[in-house]
Amino acid sequence: MRWLSRSYLTLVYLLLYVPIVVLVVFSFNDSRTGYSWGGLSLRWYDSLFNNHAMVQAMWNSLWLALTAATVSTIIGALTALALHRYRFRGKRVLNGMLFVVMMSPEIVLAISLLGLFLLLGLKLGYVSLLLAHVTFCLPFVVITVMARLSGFDERLPEAARDLGASDFTMTRTVLIPVIMPALMAGWLLGFTLSMDDVVVSTFVSGPSYEILPLRIYSMVRVGLKPEVNALGTLLLVFSLVMLMLSQWILSRSKQ
Amino acid sequence: MMRSIKQQPFRAAVLVLVWGWLLFLVLAPNMLVVGASVMTRNPSTFISLPLNLDAYRQLFNPLYLDVFLHSLYMAALTTLICLLIGYPFAWALSRVEKRRQMLLIFLLIVPFWTNSLVRTYALKLILATNGLLNSALMSLGVIDEPAQLLYTEGAVIVGLVYLLLPFMILPLYSVFEDLRQDVLLASHDLGAGRLATFKNVVVPLTLPGVLAGVMLVLLPAMGLFFVPDILGGSRNLLVGNVIKNQFLDARNWPFGAAASIVLTLTMALLMFAHRLSKRRLGEEGA
Amino acid sequence: MKKLALAGILALGLTGCSSDDPQVLNLYNWSEYMPQEVLTRFEDETGIKVVYTTYDSNEAMYARLKLLDESAAYDLAVPSTYYVSKMRNEGLLLPIDQSKISGFDQLDPELTGLDIDPSNQFSVPYLWGTTGIGVDTADIAGEPVTAWEDLWDERFKGKVNLTNDMREVFHMSLRVLGYPGNSTDPQQIEEAYEKLTELMPSVRTFNSDAPRMPFLEGEADVGMIWNGEAVMGKESMEALEYVYPEEGVIAWLDSFVIPKNAKNPEAAHQFISFVLQPEIAALISEDIGYATPVLSARELLDDEVAGDRASYPTPEDMVNAEFQTDIGDEALQVYAKYWEKLKSGL
Numbered sequence: 001m002r003w004l005s006r007s008y009l010t011l012v013y014l015l016l017y018v019p020i021v022v023l024v025v026f027s028f029n030d031s032r033t034g035y036s037w038g039g040l041s042l043r044w045y046d047s048l049f050n051n052h053a054m055v056q057a058m059w060n061s062l063w064l065a066l067t068a069a070t071v072s073t074i075i076g077a078l079t080a081l082a083l084h085r086y087r088f089r090g091k092r093v094l095n096g097m098l099f100v101v102m103m104s105p106e107i108v109l110a111i112s113l114l115g116l117f118l119l120l121g122l123k124l125g126y127v128s129l130l131l132a133h134v135t136f137c138l139p140f141v142v143i144t145v146m147a148r149l150s151g152f153d154e155r156l157p158e159a160a161r162d163l164g165a166s167d168f169t170m171t172r173t174v175l176i177p178v179i180m181p182a183l184m185a186g187w188l189l190g191f192t193l194s195m196d197d198v199v200v201s202t203f204v205s206g207p208s209y210e211i212l213p214l215r216i217y218s219m220v221r222v223g224l225k226p227e228v229n230a231l232g233t234l235l236l237v238f239s240l241v242m243l244m245l246s247q248w249i250l251s252r253s254k255q
Numbered sequence: 256m257m258r259s260i261k262q263q264p265f266r267a268a269v270l271v272l273v274w275g276w277l278l279f280l281v282l283a284p285n286m287l288v289v290g291a292s293v294m295t296r297n298p299s300t301f302i303s304l305p306l307n308l309d310a311y312r313q314l315f316n317p318l319y320l321d322v323f324l325h326s327l328y329m330a331a332l333t334t335l336i337c338l339l340i341g342y343p344f345a346w347a348l349s350r351v352e353k354r355r356q357m358l359l360i361f362l363l364i365v366p367f368w369t370n371s372l373v374r375t376y377a378l379k380l381i382l383a384t385n386g387l388l389n390s391a392l393m394s395l396g397v398i399d400e401p402a403q404l405l406y407t408e409g410a411v412i413v414g415l416v417y418l419l420l421p422f423m424i425l426p427l428y429s430v431f432e433d434l435r436q437d438v439l440l441a442s443h444d445l446g447a448g449r450l451a452t453f454k455n456v457v458v459p460l461t462l463p464g465v466l467a468g469v470m471l472v473l474l475p476a477m478g479l480f481f482v483p484d485i486l487g488g489s490r491n492l493l494v495g496n497v498i499k500n501q502f503l504d505a506r507n508w509p510f511g512a513a514a515s516i517v518l519t520l521t522m523a524l525l526m527f528a529h530r531l532s533k534r535r536l537g538e539e540g541a
Numbered sequence: 542m543k544k545l546a547l548a549g550i551l552a553l554g555l556t557g558c559s560s561d562d563p564q565v566l567n568l569y570n571w572s573e574y575m576p577q578e579v580l581t582r583f584e585d586e587t588g589i590k591v592v593y594t595t596y597d598s599n600e601a602m603y604a605r606l607k608l609l610d611e612s613a614a615y616d617l618a619v620p621s622t623y624y625v626s627k628m629r630n631e632g633l634l635l636p637i638d639q640s641k642i643s644g645f646d647q648l649d650p651e652l653t654g655l656d657i658d659p660s661n662q663f664s665v666p667y668l669w670g671t672t673g674i675g676v677d678t679a680d681i682a683g684e685p686v687t688a689w690e691d692l693w694d695e696r697f698k699g700k701v702n703l704t705n706d707m708r709e710v711f712h713m714s715l716r717v718l719g720y721p722g723n724s725t726d727p728q729q730i731e732e733a734y735e736k737l738t739e740l741m742p743s744v745r746t747f748n749s750d751a752p753r754m755p756f757l758e759g760e761a762d763v764g765m766i767w768n769g770e771a772v773m774g775k776e777s778m779e780a781l782e783y784v785y786p787e788e789g790v791i792a793w794l795d796s797f798v799i800p801k802n803a804k805n806p807e808a809a810h811q812f813i814s815f816v817l818q819p820e821i822a823a824l825i826s827e828d829i830g831y832a833t834p835v836l837s838a839r840e841l842l843d844d845e846v847a848g849d850r851a852s853y854p855t856p857e858d859m860v861n862a863e864f865q866t867d868i869g870d871e872a873l874q875v876y877a878k879y880w881e882k883l884k885s886g887l
Contacts, residue, residue: 005343005346005347005350006347008343008344008347009344009347009348009351009359012340012344013359013362015417016362016363016366016417016420017366018381019374019377019378019380019381019417020366020369020374020377022377022380022381022387023373023374023376023377023380026380032777053592053593075272075273075276078269078272078273079269079273081269082266082269082270082273086266086270088270090274094273094274094277097277097281097282098277100281100285101277101281103470103474103522103526104519104522105474105475105477105478105495105515105518105519105522106475106478107478107480107495107498107499107515107518108285108288108478108515108516108518108519109284111288111498111502111511111512111515112284112285112287112288112515113280113284114502114608115284115287115288115291116280116283116284116287118608119287123614124609124614125614131280134276135276135280135281138276192368195370196370196371196372198371198372198481199478199479199480199481199495202499202503203502203503206609206614207567207569207592207594207614207615208565208567208592208614210592210594213370213372216370216372216373216376217372217481218572218595218750220372220375220376220379220485221484221485221572221597221750222572222573222750222751222754223750223751223754223755223757223758224379224380224383224754224758228373228376229377229380231373232369232370232373232374232376232377235369235370235373236369236370236373239365239368239369239370240365240368242368243361243364243365243368247361298870299607299631301607318878318881318882319881319882321882321885322881322882322885325885383758383759383760384758384759384760385758385759401759403699403745405760406745406746406760408886488744488745488746488747488748488760489705489746489747489748489884490747490884490885490886491881491884491885491886492885492886496884497881497885500881502604503601503604503605503608504598504600504601504604505600505604505877505881506604506607507874507877
């Protein structure tokens with residue numbers, strides 16, 4: 001029984017990782033056709049970095065993910081604090097709305113935002129992308145921070161105040177350090193969601209601000225492009241580093 | 256008391272910001288979609304008055320109903336496969352000793368952190384006629400001629416399962432984690448066989464996890480339009496493709512909006528079922 | 542506070558905006574329809590940065606242009622044949638100042654002053670071509686493929702490529718049935734749909750981003766392809782042949798137009814002039830395999846290119862050729878309905 005479950009786990013992991021291994025291996029493949037092995041080469045990395053539109057899209061995406069993650073972390077943290085500390089009318093409605101954003105199909109969020117931006121006459125580009133990305137990242141940050149706050153000893157801020165700390169000092173020295181790991185985890189999650197999003201971005205982006213997922217989408221639709229393998233490998237390494245960073249932060253904060 | 260007054264400006268600012276954001280970017284846009292779905296299609300301005308339910312009627316026209324049902328079938332099949340793979344997987348995972356469990360969970364979410372388009376593209380490399388799977392099978396002598404794998408419904412299902420499997424496993428894993436060993440032992444002591452224990456104890460206790468997983472898989476499986484685009488030869492296999500076409504190609508906004516509302520309602524129904532199952536479980540436990 | 546937050550975000554957006562540079566040309570074009578070299582040379586020569594975004598069907602281009610109507614997003618687009626008249630009639634285009642276009646007099650008189658834009662007030666021809674049949678002669682046995690009808694042949698089951706273009710696919714089917722390719726008769730359209738459902742088991746993929754790719758990847762052996770794609774595909778796959786079907790090819794003329802709210806019409810004019818230079822036009826035709834309307838460029842072409850029947854058809858090849866025309870919104874909805882269903886594979 002034990003043997004069976006072990007080999008089953010191994011099999012599923014194998015299936016999950018085969019495509020990723022293929023991708024990485026083929027990114028170093030010299031062959032042009034993309035299916036057969038033609039020797040080791042870095043030519044696809046080279047052609048990737050010589051593609052100006054691609055590099056531009058990469059920077060655009062990084063900047064968008066960076067800002068979207070930051071804005072959603074700030075707003076998300078404030079929301080979580082408000083939900084945790086204050087009583088106010090409509091708290092359940094607010095909670096419900098966040099839940100709706102998280103659960104509603106991406107494509108519905110996409111078209112609803114497109115409708116709004118068109119109605120407002122907002123130019124589709126960086127700003128529309130930012131607003132959309134912050135919106136779909138928000139609930140994830142709120143949940144992460146809320147989870148952290150719920151395990152937090154309420155007597156700590158009381159004690160700090162009893163010892164004469166001002167409200168500001170208390171927030172800075174007690175609250176912020178406590179939710180810091182959650183903020184970072186939420187930020188990283190938002191960053192990844194933003195870098196990966198195709199569905200929402202397809203609808204709310206314009207030509208003035210081209211981003212990586214859409215660029216990849218148009219490349220992949222055209223056919224086999226070995227540059228995509230190289231790009232995928234870079235993205236994989238990048239997210240692995242980010243993921244390990246977040247794990248490290250989380251484990252350090254637990255100690 | 257003093258403190259809450261001192262905090263008032265901060266509190267007010269936070270609440271206004273949060274409420275503002277959600278009303279402006281969640282509630283208002285969704286209302287717009289509802290509005291658009293009851294308007295009339297207009298070739299030059301997208302939508303116009305008068306209000307009517309034509310879009311919904313169109314949706315239940317046999318022509319489109321078939322498309323919708325077929326998409327539902329694709330999504331349901333994806334969900335079922337995810338469940339069949341994920342259920343034993345989550346169970347086996349919860350039995351591994353704690354320290355290795357963390358590593359295994361980590362390995363499970365690494366693919367999730369990798370760009371989904373790129374992963375879909377990698378599947379194309381494997382499934383193509385000249386691709387790796389066909390070459391491997393041919394060199395092993397299993398088949399003589401390359402099989403048609405890419406640009407089929409099967410390829411789309413494989414793609415969806417591959418992208419969504421972690422979303423099924425994680426909630427299942429968490430319910431298996433909570434499934435206490437002594438409950439199973441008690442059931443055994445009371446004379447229940449393995450099958451009876453599974454049917455009467457394990458299944459009901461893990462039901463919320465199953466429903467959560469179904470929710471997290473079924474809906475994206477209907478909306479991820481890029482998977483059929485890449486692996487299905489641009490066929491419209493999902494409602495997502497139809498919705499996207501209505502907005503970005505055919506310019507039939509009321510119809511696209513109506514289709515999205517049906518999609519949202521499906522989600523609401525699932526969430527309701529999820530809550531119900533959780534509540535029932537809670538009552539039984541009490 | 543909401544406004545304040547919004548203002549803050551907008552301010553953030555401005556600092557993050559990389560396109561402050563006024564000298565940008567937003568070119569909206571078909572996938573793989575302009576050699577990178579041309580863009581680079583234009584950028585080097587004028588200092589204007591070209592942002593190249595792509596679409597895979599006229600419908601998508603038109604919908605997006607209408608969608609972004611107010612936000613002045615695109616400076617130049619390349620609609621096919623009747624989409625020029627459609628967009629012109631709907632007031633979506635800016636007039637083109639012919640005095641700013643050098644090389645206009647070099648254009649083939651047969652391709653200017655057409656019904657779609659009688660005095661070329663709104664459009665300048667870029668390339669013209671045809672949609673015919675691509676055949677991977679190495680992979681098929683038996684009778685040679687000569688007609689659209691042959692796509693229905695049993696031996697091509699699971700090996701047919703269609704363009705992801707509603708009008709073209711129906712055009713093809715209508716011609717097989719002996720109807721006009723621009724039919725507006727719902728009865729005929731339905732028949733064409735029925736005929737296409739018989740083809741569906743044979744259809745491997747719909748590809749309008751690069752229809753040569755399914756052939757090169759070994760997924761398709763026969764099917765609809767644009768002539769230029771066939772020419773490009775032949776470079777890496779000798780066996781890929783372009784066939785002019787007996788029922789007639791679908792002919793089209795792609796023209797530059799300037800959308801109504803273009804931000805940089807000056808640059809758009811500059812770009813059109815640049816592309817009309819005989820040397821550049823010849824380079825484009827040689828590189829991507831479509832026929833250039835610039836007469837003086839044809840003299841500069843390699844004999845091999847100029848003599849390639851795929852790029853430059855003989856009059857016999859064009860016997861039953863038909864241009865697509867605007868069929869009106871009502872008929873379009875009929876087409877769209879069946880197209881959705883067809884593509885669902887039901």
